[in-house]
Amino acid sequence: MCGIVGYTGSRQSSRILLEGLKRLEYRGYDSAGIAVISPEKKISRYRCRGRIANLERLIEGEHPEGNTAVGHTRWATHGRPSDENAHPHTDCSGQIVVVHNGIIENYLRLKKELSSAGHRFTSDTDTEVIAHLVEDELNGEVSLAEAVRSALKKLQGSYALGVISSSEPGRIIAARKDSPLIIGLGEDGNFLASDVPAVLPYTREFIFLEDGDKAVIESGSVTVSGADGAETERKPLTVSWDPVMAEKQGYRHFMLKEIYEQQRAIQETVMGSLVRDTGKVIFEDFNMEPAAIRKIKKIFLIGCGTAYHACLVGKFLLEDFLKIPCEVDIASEFRYRQPPIDSETLVMAVSQSGETADTLAALREASSRGAFTAAVCNVLGSTMTREAGGVIYTHAGPEIGVASTKAFTSQLTAFYLLTLHLGIIRGMLDEKKALEISEALIHLPNKVKHILDTQNETIKEIAHRYFKKKNFLYLGRNINYPIALEGALKLKEISYIHAEGYPAGEMKHGPIALIDGEVPVVVIATRSCVYEKVLSNIEEVRARDASVIALASEGDSTVSELAEDIIYIPETMEIFTPLLNTVPLQLLAYHTARLLGCDIDQPRNLAKSVTVE
Numbered sequence: 001m002c003g004i005v006g007y008t009g010s011r012q013s014s015r016i017l018l019e020g021l022k023r024l025e026y027r028g029y030d031s032a033g034i035a036v037i038s039p040e041k042k043i044s045r046y047r048c049r050g051r052i053a054n055l056e057r058l059i060e061g062e063h064p065e066g067n068t069a070v071g072h073t074r075w076a077t078h079g080r081p082s083d084e085n086a087h088p089h090t091d092c093s094g095q096i097v098v099v100h101n102g103i104i105e106n107y108l109r110l111k112k113e114l115s116s117a118g119h120r121f122t123s124d125t126d127t128e129v130i131a132h133l134v135e136d137e138l139n140g141e142v143s144l145a146e147a148v149r150s151a152l153k154k155l156q157g158s159y160a161l162g163v164i165s166s167s168e169p170g171r172i173i174a175a176r177k178d179s180p181l182i183i184g185l186g187e188d189g190n191f192l193a194s195d196v197p198a199v200l201p202y203t204r205e206f207i208f209l210e211d212g213d214k215a216v217i218e219s220g221s222v223t224v225s226g227a228d229g230a231e232t233e234r235k236p237l238t239v240s241w242d243p244v245m246a247e248k249q250g251y252r253h254f255m256l257k258e259i260y261e262q263q264r265a266i267q268e269t270v271m272g273s274l275v276r277d278t279g280k281v282i283f284e285d286f287n288m289e290p291a292a293i294r295k296i297k298k299i300f301l302i303g304c305g306t307a308y309h310a311c312l313v314g315k316f317l318l319e320d321f322l323k324i325p326c327e328v329d330i331a332s333e334f335r336y337r338q339p340p341i342d343s344e345t346l347v348m349a350v351s352q353s354g355e356t357a358d359t360l361a362a363l364r365e366a367s368s369r370g371a372f373t374a375a376v377c378n379v380l381g382s383t384m385t386r387e388a389g390g391v392i393y394t395h396a397g398p399e400i401g402v403a404s405t406k407a408f409t410s411q412l413t414a415f416y417l418l419t420l421h422l423g424i425i426r427g428m429l430d431e432k433k434a435l436e437i438s439e440a441l442i443h444l445p446n447k448v449k450h451i452l453d454t455q456n457e458t459i460k461e462i463a464h465r466y467f468k469k470k471n472f473l474y475l476g477r478n479i480n481y482p483i484a485l486e487g488a489l490k491l492k493e494i495s496y497i498h499a500e501g502y503p504a505g506e507m508k509h510g511p512i513a514l515i516d517g518e519v520p521v522v523v524i525a526t527r528s529c530v531y532e533k534v535l536s537n538i539e540e541v542r543a544r545d546a547s548v549i550a551l552a553s554e555g556d557s558t559v560s561e562l563a564e565d566i567i568y569i570p571e572t573m574e575i576f577t578p579l580l581n582t583v584p585l586q587l588l589a590y591h592t593a594r595l596l597g598c599d600i601d602q603p604r605n606l607a608k609s610v611t612v613e
């Protein structure tokens, strides 16, 4: 997904931008570029297809001087990945420079009109129309900010925008609509970015722009105006992530580092809200009064990809403990169906980034139809956290690897906390039961560490045995069925091996036709109410010559007699097995992808944050 970095201040800007763009590489991109205003008020622009390293090589030796600049990593939506389509884009004169995230929906019509009026286009992008529209408006009588404001009135679609012009060096004009944009407040200059890690080494003070906001950023000042055009105050927030947290810390990949950070991420998510002595939960930003909680008649859980899998686990918990009907929807589907929703419906959007376009649209839809909405989110200040009626924060810290790991287990943790919270208030959990659950929850982080300490080598060996296989099947039942889906998703995302997750009992209704000696079958067979049923499913698989890789509870000797390979999971309450079972499946995907030499942190075709529909 595209990324934006900008800087204006007393320092040389090109180095800051290149570093910032590198920190955005995790978002996924196909080309990159920067534009710098020189002391002589000339624009130097460098763009190329491929990695930031290519851009660095292009700039090497030129050392473009200048204190104001904007840069971009592009993930193609309009026009193929190429040098010409890489941002920044300019007007005809090359003096107005634009970087843009989002999609301009009416760009074809605008491009036609601008071309007829004599503008020359040099790319296939939707973005370039913005530069030419600003050029039309900037006639010597209005400021760059005013010209941008007028140009924006003609745009339909979404944008996070950074605009600079050689006519006003020392100034960046920013604007956002349906695409995230932040301003970092520094000591010797100010920053523009699409997300926080880009400029974390320079500041922790951020203004999170809201939809419709425009800003004028100068070295020593930031002025924001809201959707109505009036100047407005946006209070800066202090972000506690430090830059080191956003680096690899000696791990070969961000994904592996993030798998190992799960002990801490779960602990922090729990400790952020749980009162250990009583089992009660305090969600500071949930904003739903006990009276309203008692009135909930129905819950919808909405998310995409991995977050959707967290919702599936959430459904088991909420229906089991609260006895409230709960539906789970893939966000892009929820948007276009019409389920009955009213003020006694709770709709929860689950998202690591808080910016996923489909989930955000579903959240807006739910809120427009009168539901109480809440977000389970990892990114403070993200759009969802600002638009939802309430928020439950996961405290996973920045997740850089495109494949979600610690964000997922933190989302599961948030669902455990939510179950406790709603269960206590609705009188479905007495203190004894609440304490039993919360005690088990508190011990989960150590159990995650135990799996990482004791099973990693075994999992590496298993990956060695199977990494050349072309298809995998993942089976689970009941509350662990979503973990079969998640295990399969992890493997396909990062190793490009075809993998299917299935409820084990459903296998005989079709997928069993695929099973032969060439298809390894990963079976989640930890102790549970469906344990015996899963053993029968393993027998069905073995009868078709497939190799079984089983997840079993420590001390289980039955499964070890049935499976070729076995990964042991410490005992816990059944409701917590999804979280523990997730960890070895992440490692299995990781080691397999590594053996195949895949680009683990930035898998092909994927983006960390999908901010377009």
Ligand code: M6R
Pocket: 304, 305, 306, 307, 350, 351, 352, 353, 354, 355, 356, 359, 402, 403, 404, 405, 493, 606, 608, 609, 610
């Ligand atoms: O930021 P979000 O949690 O809303 O992202 C949702 C999905 O795009 C995300 O989980 C995706 O499926 C990951 N690549 C999974 O590893």
